[in-house]
Amino acid sequence: MQDSNTFALHRPEFDEALRRGDGKIAQIMTTQTRAFRAGESIIRQGTEHEFVYRLRTGWAARVRTLPDGRAQIILIFLPGDLFAVKSMAMALHPDEVIALSDVTCEHLDYRKLKSAFDQDSDIALRCLWQVMEEERRLHNWIVSLGQGNADERIAQMLLEFLGRLTRSGALADRSREFRLPMTQEQMGNLLGITTVHVNRVLKRLREEKTAVIRGGVAQLLNITALKQMAAPIQDPFERDEPGNSNASDKQATA
Amino acid sequence: MQDSNTFALHRPEFDEALRRGDGKIAQIMTTQTRAFRAGESIIRQGTEHEFVYRLRTGWAARVRTLPDGRAQIILIFLPGDLFAVKSMAMALHPDEVIALSDVTCEHLDYRKLKSAFDQDSDIALRCLWQVMEEERRLHNWIVSLGQGNADERIAQMLLEFLGRLTRSGALADRSREFRLPMTQEQMGNLLGITTVHVNRVLKRLREEKTAVIRGGVAQLLNITALKQMAAPIQDPFERDEPGNSNASDKQATA
DNA sequence: CGTTGCATTGAGTGTTGTCAAGCTCTGTGG
DNA sequence: CCACAGAGCTTGACAACACTCAATGCAACG
Numbered sequence: 001m002q003d004s005n006t007f008a009l010h011r012p013e014f015d016e017a018l019r020r021g022d023g024k025i026a027q028i029m030t031t032q033t034r035a036f037r038a039g040e041s042i043i044r045q046g047t048e049h050e051f052v053y054r055l056r057t058g059w060a061a062r063v064r065t066l067p068d069g070r071a072q073i074i075l076i077f078l079p080g081d082l083f084a085v086k087s088m089a090m091a092l093h094p095d096e097v098i099a100l101s102d103v104t105c106e107h108l109d110y111r112k113l114k115s116a117f118d119q120d121s122d123i124a125l126r127c128l129w130q131v132m133e134e135e136r137r138l139h140n141w142i143v144s145l146g147q148g149n150a151d152e153r154i155a156q157m158l159l160e161f162l163g164r165l166t167r168s169g170a171l172a173d174r175s176r177e178f179r180l181p182m183t184q185e186q187m188g189n190l191l192g193i194t195t196v197h198v199n200r201v202l203k204r205l206r207e208e209k210t211a212v213i214r215g216g217v218a219q220l221l222n223i224t225a226l227k228q229m230a231a232p233i234q235d236p237f238e239r240d241e242p243g244n245s246n247a248s249d250k251q252a253t254a
Numbered sequence: 255m256q257d258s259n260t261f262a263l264h265r266p267e268f269d270e271a272l273r274r275g276d277g278k279i280a281q282i283m284t285t286q287t288r289a290f291r292a293g294e295s296i297i298r299q300g301t302e303h304e305f306v307y308r309l310r311t312g313w314a315a316r317v318r319t320l321p322d323g324r325a326q327i328i329l330i331f332l333p334g335d336l337f338a339v340k341s342m343a344m345a346l347h348p349d350e351v352i353a354l355s356d357v358t359c360e361h362l363d364y365r366k367l368k369s370a371f372d373q374d375s376d377i378a379l380r381c382l383w384q385v386m387e388e389e390r391r392l393h394n395w396i397v398s399l400g401q402g403n404a405d406e407r408i409a410q411m412l413l414e415f416l417g418r419l420t421r422s423g424a425l426a427d428r429s430r431e432f433r434l435p436m437t438q439e440q441m442g443n444l445l446g447i448t449t450v451h452v453n454r455v456l457k458r459l460r461e462e463k464t465a466v467i468r469g470g471v472a473q474l475l476n477i478t479a480l481k482q483m484a485a486p487i488q489d490p491f492e493r494d495e496p497g498n499s500n501a502s503d504k505q506a507t508a
Numbered sequence: 509c510g511t512t513g514c515a516t517t518g519a520g521t522g523t524t525g526t527c528a529a530g531c532t533c534t535g536t537g538g
Numbered sequence: 539c540c541a542c543a544g545a546g547c548t549t550g551a552c553a554a555c556a557c558t559c560a561a562t563g564c565a566a567c568g
Contacts, residue, residue: 064397068486072397086386131385132340138392139328143318145399146326146446192400232322
């Protein structure tokens with residue numbers, strides 16, 4: 001979260017406060033650390049919860065499991081993200097949060113965070129920002145699910161991961177390869193399509209040398225092509241973000 | 255927003271503060287009122303915005319319009335809702351907000367709200383709550399779009415409207431009829447299906463005497479049937495909400 | 509009466525889902 | 539070292555839900 005682009009979309013006058021808040025939260029949370037294995041449940045559906053979490057390493061996902069066994073992944077959390085900020089105002093969690101890979105995360109009693117929240121506007125702003133940034137992603141995702149076909153959704157997903165990892169500093173600026181700790185079934189649950197269809201699209205992307213997703217690693221070989229695929233449903237701002245789309249992308253694809 | 259059920263899902267210790275915050279915000283905003291006709295744009299896509307709004311009467315929607323002309327309605331605002339709370343932290347609006355019916359709303363410079371926010375924790379909590387409640391609805395909507403078929407989505411939409419209107423006090427507790435100021439095209443844009451298909455499902459609901467949507471008015475004739483339709487994708491908490499599902503519903507359907 | 513916006517309906521198409529089988533890889537235990 | 543099991547990936551054949559295109563109906567309005 002050191003990268004100055006992290007807060008690029010937001011009012012400049014808050015940038016400093018947000019960065020301070022980020023550091024402060026990381027600091028007050030650092031005393032309480034927990035580890036989870038891939039597949040474990042970090043927060044269980046329907047439980048009362050007392051904690052706000054900060055993901056330190058690994059990937060996690062918010063999942064809603066339906067009575068008939070279907071599941072929808074609502075949101076993916078990457079290192080640096082806060083989650084269950086809602087604990088501060090909601091009694092019960094409607095969804096489960098599971099570890100997609102091995103995970104370490106810090107947590108803090110929501111009452112403690114709430115009092116820090118009241119006393120320190122940097123911390124309040126950082127929490128608010130997390131909620132708003134998530135909301136922005138949720139909006140994008142709704143557009144994706146509502147209007148996009150399978151190709152568009154998959155391209156959008158890959159670009160979102162690349163962008164978030166790059167902006168959070170977890171990835172070298174020019175790197176187009178990252179660990180993607182999700183099975184095709186999980187991708188299907190995120191994208192609202194079946195495993196079989198995820199597989200068909202990934203196969204085509206591989207054949208077309210656009211992207212190779214294999215063994216938990218994603219290589220985005222042709223960013224331009226992915227952007228063209230995702231373009232119809234893309235967040236209008238996403239295109240202008242630094243490190244995400246610029247001249248070098250187009251050159252890199254030749 | 256007088257109804258005590260409004261905040262039923264949330265930690266009881268905050269209920270009072272939320273209600274106070276709601277009143278205070280309504281009060282400080284009440285000086286600045288604007289009116290819009292159905293179809294007008296309240297906030298334009300991509301513009302810089304200075305205001306936070308509170309919807310007083312009428313329905314509004316957050317819409318993302320895609321380059322190729324498709325549109326997705328991301329969220330529906332009903333009377334009492336705050337919107338563009340994000341103005342406090344984001345410079346540009348990625349989406350448009352349009353008036354679905356004739357609308358009146360109050361607004362306030364985000365800086366003024368921000369300073370009220372800093373000085374009064376009731377107000378801060380009310381803003382935070384708005385964002386979180388929206389997030390809850392967004393989560394539900396993602397499940398709906400990702401996992402539901404057209405029938406399930408339409409049933410879910412109708413029940414959500416009924417629940418929100420009832421909880422906000424805009425509707426008598428036992429009433430199953432409300433103004434629904436949306437065209438079938440707009441419903442399609444909300445539900446992620448085409449106008450033609452919306453029409454076919456509504457026709458069937460009408461024939462089955464489950465619900466009649468006509469001339470901007472919705473009559474939910476058979477709530478139980480609608481709940482059965484929506485059940486597979488329903489928010490687990492939604493079922494337990496007061497005024498939404500209870501014995502009287504089942505009786506009312508015979 | 510035209511016109512305009514919205515609702516309705518039909519016929520044909522296609523993207524995606526379903527079902528089912530086989531494959532690959534990895535770890536484990538004999 | 540091999541056999542086996544299990545998880546995840548891959549593929550094919552077929553079905554279906556929803557889309558497209560296109561026409562018509564209908565009411566409100568100038």
